[in-house]
C-alpha cells in the first residue's frame with residue numbers, strides 16, 4: 109500500500125486526520141487505491157458549527173456566481189484526473205466517467221447562473237380590504253446549514269447537484285459522500301478552495317453512513333437534509349428530521365413502453381444504452397419494458413443483437429461498455445434475482461452470467477410483476493420484457509409500482525403521448541426515449557416511494573431557500 113493516498117476530513121478549510129481510516133477499493137481489481145478518514149461525532153459537530161459560523165460572512169449573489177463558475181472551470185481542467193478516479197472507485201467505464209465529469213461541471217455552471225436569478229415576487233396585499241396602503245413582496249433567503257448525503261453510483265455529479273444549488277442560494281453545506289466512492293467528493297474541496305470559496309462553506313465528512321447520518325440528524329443546527337440514495341435510508345431520514353426541511357431522491361423500477369407504432373430500431377438502441385449504462389446502477393435505468401404484442405418479437409430480436417455485442421471488463425479500456433458492479437455482493441444479489449425470476453417462468457434472452465463483480469447485461473422475457481426483477485429496484489444490468497395489448501392496460505402496468513421517478517414511451521401518436529403524460533404517475537415522462545434521460549437543468553425528482561422535492565439547480569434552489577414575506581405599511 110506504498111503509494112496509497114490517505115484523505116482527511118475537510119473541515120474549516122483544512123485537512124483533518126482521524127484515528128481510524130477506511131480503505132477505498134478499485135472496484136475492478138479489488139486493490140486498495142486510497143484511504144479515507146473515519147469521522148467521529150466531535151468532527152461532525154465541529155463541521156456543523158464551522159458551517160454555521162461561515163454564514164456570518166454572507167456572500168453576494170455575484171460572489172457566489174463567480175466562485176461556482178471558477179469551480180466549474182477548474183473541474184473541466186482536471187477532467188482526466190476526475191475521470192480516472194471515477195473509473196477506480198465506481199468501476200464505471202472510462203467513456204461514461206468522462207461524461208459524468210462534463211455533466212458535473214455543467215451542473216456547477218448552471219448553479220452559478222442561477223445564483224444571479226434568485227428572486228422573490230410582488231404580492232398584491234393591497235387588494236385586501238383595509239390594506240389599500242400596504243405594499244408587499246417576498247425574499248428568498250438561505251435555509252442555513254444543509255446536510256447533503258449522496259450515493260455511490262454517480263458520486264461526482266450527484267454531489268454537484270447538492271453542493272452547487274446550496275452554495276448558489278447562499279447556504280453552507282456539510283457533505284457526507286457514499287463511503288465506497290468518497291474520493292471524487294474530497295477532491296472537490298481543492299476545486300472550491302481554488303475557486304475562492306471561504307472556509308467552512310463546504311465541509312466534507314467521511315466514514316460510516318448510519319453513524320454520521322445520526323449525528324447530523326441529532327444536530328439541530330442542520331436546517332435541511334438533501335439526500336439521494338435508497339428508499340430505506342430516505343425513510344429513516346424523513347422520520348428523524350422532525351420539522352426540518354428534507355429533500356429525498358430515491359429509487360425506482362423504471363418502465364419504458366414501446367408502442368406498436370414506435371421506431372423499433374430506435375427503441376431497441378436506446379433501451380440497450382439506457383438499461384446497461386453504469387451496469388444498470390442508475391436510478392432511472394430501464395428496468396421494465398412493456399412492448400406491444402404485435403411488435404414484441406422484432407423488438408426483442410433487435411434488443412438482443414444490440415446487447416450481445418456489449419463488451420464487459422476492465423473499465424479503464426476505451427472499448428469497455430460494462431464494468432463491474434459496485435461490489436461482489438451486489439452482483440451476487442442481481443444473479444440471485446435473475447435466477448429466481450427464471451424459476452418463476454422468465455426466460456433469458458441474453459446474458460444471465462456473472463464473472464466476479466461483473467454481471468453480464470441481461471434481457472429477460474416473459475416477466476411479470478410478481479418477480480423481484482419487476483416490482484423491486486434491480487439497480488443492476490437487467491431489463492425485463494412484458495407484452496401488452498391495449499394502451500390502458502399498459503398505463504395500469506406502469507403505474508402498478510411503489511415508485512414513480514421517470515418513465516419512457518416510444519410512440520408516434522401525439523394523442524397517446526398526451527394521454528400517457530396525464531395518466532402515468534411519475535415525476536418525468538420521456539417521449540420517444542427511454543426512462544433514463546436526464547440533463548442537469550431540468551426538474552428531476554419522483555413521487556410515491558421515489559421521493560419528494562426536485563433537483564436541477566433552479567428547482568433545488570427553491571427547496572434550499574425560505575420564502576419570506578415583507579409587508580410595508582405606507583400609510
Ligand SMILES: NC(=O)c1ccc[n+]([C@@H]2O[C@H](COP(=O)([O-])OP(=O)(O)OC[C@H]3O[C@@H](n4cnc5c(N)ncnc54)[C@H](O)[C@@H]3O)[C@@H](O)[C@H]2O)c1
Nearest residue numbers: 258259260285286317318321337338341357358359360391
Ligand atoms: N433519485 C435519484 O436521483 C437517485 C440517484 C442515484 C441513486 N439513487 C438511489 O440510490 C440507491 C443506491 O445508492 P446507495 O446504495 O449509495 O444508497 P444508500 O441509501 O445505501 O446510501 C446513500 C448514502 O446514505 C448514507 N447512509 C447510509 N445509512 C444512513 C443512515 N442511516 N442515515 C443517513 N445516511 C445514511 C450512505 O453512507 C450514503 O452516503 C438506489 O436506490 C438508487 O435508486 C437515487
Ligand SMILES: O=C[C@H](O)CS(=O)(=O)O
Nearest residue numbers: 261262389390391392546
Ligand atoms: O442515478 C440516478 C441519476 O440521478 C441519474 S443521472 O446520472 O443524474 O442521469
